[in-house]
Amino acid sequence: MTPSPSLRVFMLGATGTIGRATVRALVRQGHEVVCFGRASRVGRASIAPSAPEPGVTVRVGDVSDAASITRDGFKGEPFDVVVSCMASRTGTPRDAWAIDHQAHLNVLQAAQTAGVPHMVLLSAICVQKPLLAFQEAKLAFERTLIDSGLTWSIVRPTAFFKSLSGQVERVQKGKPFLVFGDGTLTSCKPISDDDLAEFLASCVTDTTRHNRVLPIGGPGNAQTPRQQGEQLFALLGREPRFKQIPVALLDVIIAVLGALGRVVPPLADKAQLARIGRYYATESMLVWDDAAQRYDASATPSTGQDTLVDFFAKRLRGDATDDRGEHAVFQ
Incomplete structure (x- = not known):
């Protein structure tokens, strides 16, 4: 197999858990990565300016300032691709339009000026049915990127492990697992940070993933919240206990x-x-599936090898941490 060429990557959102995993994946694949972000964020991350990882350069600036992106980020240097795992932290309208839309517009414009030919964007699968401000903001930028003239890859993952792990401690303490309705209203194909990162990093050189919107989930069948709870109780050797919350609440x-x-x-x-x-x-x-007006698990691609039940087991052993931030739903 011919090895992938080493490319120069301009990375955004490198301080989040998925961003950090994506930086590691890019470096493993032999690429040079320049991370760009706010001083207040990179200073708290593992890719701190004082101790960058091998193959990684960290630059400090402001994505809300187009001039800063050019001056402090690109610095007149050539790059082969922009990879963005950047996202609003709360999803509120002001935050969403400032980060999911405008900050990405600033980066896209700077990339076009710098002659960068390709952008890989981490989006979200929920933009398929936009009812919320952050979904509209993400979609608006997706459309701009598609029309930009750059080669593009838009990755729309399903639920993250960290978004589904908020009840590990409460169940450990003997409390019931909380579900909306009967726990079967929804389902997903949970994906780990590392598996998603490998998929994102591969979009840099895999031409079959260029100029495509790419929904992606983790391995195995789709799971309902009730099934997730049953797996957690099984790991603890306990009979499942659920508390149903009406959506009307x-x-x-x-x-x-x-x-x-x-x-x-x-x-x-x-x-x-x-x-x-x-x-x-x-x-x-x-x-x-818009024609059938339903969600289709069989049409949702899978990748990777990490499973949610294995992540639960690591959490119970203390071998994995919970960095949900605003992803928390249950406490």
């Missing part, structure tokens, strides 16, 4: 926070977060 919370948000602006953001929670409680993270 979320509707009440959204209505109350939405009304109060007209008077107290911070509560408007809380209402938006509740809407995001409701979306994930009622929509599967699988490929949407």
